[in-house]
Amino acid sequence: MIRSFVRLPLREGASVEMHQIRYFLAVCEELNFTRAAERCHVAQPSLTRAVKLLEEELGGPLFHRERANTHLSELGRMVRPHLEEVYERAQQAKREALDFTKLKRTTLRIGIMCTIAPDQLVDLLRAVQARHPGVELHIVDAAAPQLEERLVQGDLEVAIYCRPNRDGDERLHRIPLFREQMMIAVAPQHRLAGQNMVRARDLDGERYVNRVNCEFTGVAGPIWREHGATCSLVYRSERDDWVLAMVAAGLGFGFLPESGVTHPGVVARPLIDPEFWREVNLVTVRGRPHSPAVGAFVREAMRARWPGSLQHSEAGLKPDAA
Known part of the structure; x- marks a missing residue:
């Protein structure tokens, strides 16, 4: 005391x-x-x-x-x-x-988007632990808008997330890490499961199981309608595992990143015409003094090998790329 x-x-x-x-x-x-x-x-x-x-x-x-x-x-x-x-x-x-200052004992508060699978980041976390054992990672799991808000407010020092069409915020500095295509997930007996790919217009009239924390909330729906697809939203959930379970039960289709389709009773088909890609970035606040731990974490992220890694990229949304 x-x-x-x-x-x-x-x-x-x-x-x-x-x-x-x-x-x-x-x-x-x-x-x-x-x-x-x-x-x-x-x-x-x-x-x-x-x-x-x-x-x-x-x-x-x-x-x-x-x-x-x-x-x-x-x-x-x-x-x-x-x-x-x-x-x-x-x-x-x-x-x-x-x-x-020498990273012998310090805590780093990082935010990770809740729709990013742990497997996609575990190598980065392992590298940080191996080279900087004094850095204790405090990981916050939340949706991208909440992570961005907490980052700007100073509750987080660095965050990893995807927000399509939000690259114009001059307060934030983004380092692209990886990108992956968005897929249509259906049960094996679904009529779309027999196709190699799914066009947006193929979704017309289908029942949709919505991911509340979807990276393209407010973006995908209007584009689908422009391409002739009007879907019936039947369920929504904040948890991707629940979405996949409902898709596997034949209750509707899901819209997820390729790495997120992990349920054995679900098949994934790439969505084309238009394509959607999520670009995951490491984000910090521009001009804000950062601790040495932030610098170490950023260096490890830059050194890591990412699937579909990016050097430079436009927004994660790629319309009419099919």
């Missing part, structure tokens, strides 16, 4: 320097000004002057000097434990700051 400080008898406007405390504590240990100066690697007049200034700040003598018998005064004995605590706290703060 951290003890509260007792107010020291400082005169008004006075201040105590850390080197004065260090010199005082050295004299407390040595009870000899010459040995204390040698211990602090400072000339004895400098140490004596610093202790005298400290005595002036505290309002009285801290030591009684009687030839070879230097010992603490009553005031010195009273303030010693408090100055020891001040000095130890300062040293602890210095150690922790050094550990932070």
Whole structure:
């Protein structure tokens, strides 16, 4: 438990320097000004002057000097434990700051879009742990809009997500990591399962199981309608595993990234005419001072091998590419 400080008898406007405390504590240990100066690697007049200034700040003598018998005064004995605590706290703060800058012990708050499968990021996390074992990752799992909001507000230091048609926000700096095509997921007995690919117009009249956290919410529907597809939304869920279970049960089709179709009772067909691709980016706030841990994480992300990795890209939406 951290003890509260007792107010020291400082005169008004006075201040105590850390080197004065260090010199005082050295004299407390040595009870000899010459040995204390040698211990602090400072000339004895400098140490004596610093202790005298400290005595002036505290309002009285801290030591009684009687030839070879230097010992603490009553005031010195009273303030010693408090100055020891001040000095130890300062040293602890210095150690922790050094550990932070050298990545020996620091926490990095990262946001990962909830529709990204862990398998797509586990190699990156493994690399961070291997090269920077002092970095503790605090992972927040949420939808892209929530991650972006928390990133801008400062609750997160870095985030990995996809927001089509949102690349114009000048507050954010994006590094493309990978891209993958969006698929139509259906049960094996569904009429579209026999096709090698699905055109948007093929979805007309079909029942749709909606992913609440879909990357293309508000984007895909209007484009489908432009291509002659009007779907009937029958279910919606925040969880992709529930969406896939309902698709496998024949309740409707799903619209998911290729890596997200993991249910054994579901088949995936690429959607064409138009195609949709999600581009996943590593996002930070432009111009914001970042911790060394952010720099380390970004370097590992740039070094990682990503499926369908990108150097430069336009928005994740690729219409009429078939």
